[in-house]
Amino acid sequence: MRVLGIDPGLTRCGLGVVEGAAGRPLRLVAVDVVRTPPGDDIGARLLAIERAVEAWLREHQPDAVAVERVFSQHNVRTVMGTAQASAVAITCAARAGLPVALHTPSEMKAAVTGSGRADKAQVGAMVTRILRLDAPPKPADAADALGLAICHVWRGAATARIAAAVALAGAGR
């Protein structure tokens, strides 16, 4: 399965594509950060993010998109931009008919490091190890996007296993 992870943001929006399956080594397909100038008007910034996400969907043909779930408890000054960038990413995925999953930062951190409270360096180190990279992806938004994609591959597999077990139990009744 191929997953596009998106760490939404107006100033920096992380995009990372990972391919693989739970229990087998994962592979980095692509990673980048889209930047839009804070001085530009909001329409131009959101449009630039939309075009980048659409280009990635076209080029990398993911099976699913994993976007960070935005919480309003975060920094009030940045949360609106994050919510707006996430809306554009989610709409692009929905328009392409792809399943969209939202994972919280804690879920992503717990998936890749084992702790929901891991710091940026720890996430970067584990993403580097899991994908067998030479160095941690920079900036942190790039590593976070890959972490979301990894989290999705692994959580998706767990969800599928549970569904299969439930179905089996149902069939045995």
Next chain:
Amino acid sequence: MRVLGIDPGLTRCGLGVVEGAAGRPLRLVAVDVVRTPPGDDIGARLLAIERAVEAWLREHQPDAVAVERVFSQHNVRTVMGTAQASAVAITCAARAGLPVALHTPSEMKAAVTGSGRADKAQVGAMVTRILRLDAPPKPADAADALGLAICHVWRGAATARIAAAVALAGAGR
């Protein structure tokens, strides 16, 4: 000038088109509220809003789009959805090459009622009077969308007058 006003929201998104110029009577072109079911996934909801906004842009061919500026001080439970719906509306307008203006709720209320702290009923009553309607548009989101469009026509004219006066003063020097 023809303006599409948008009062963004996931559950109810107000859309209102007004035509006219400052100092001349304004005319209601269309008003409606797009609703998306709270039980649907966020991708489907944002896509439904995108499709509605695109249909309105195509059908009513506005010269500008006025969207309510979202503040994070609002109700934390609804602000994320409002920010996401506004992002979709702004992106649709930018994609169509239309100017997008953001007006705060206070600016809209001050424009149509004379007070930035007017309540919903007062906004509804003044929108009804300004557009010479038989009854206030319902629900409040519809009246707010029209209020944003009216606000934009009037503020735009004021901005243009100031720019013209500045240009004249410069020419007289």
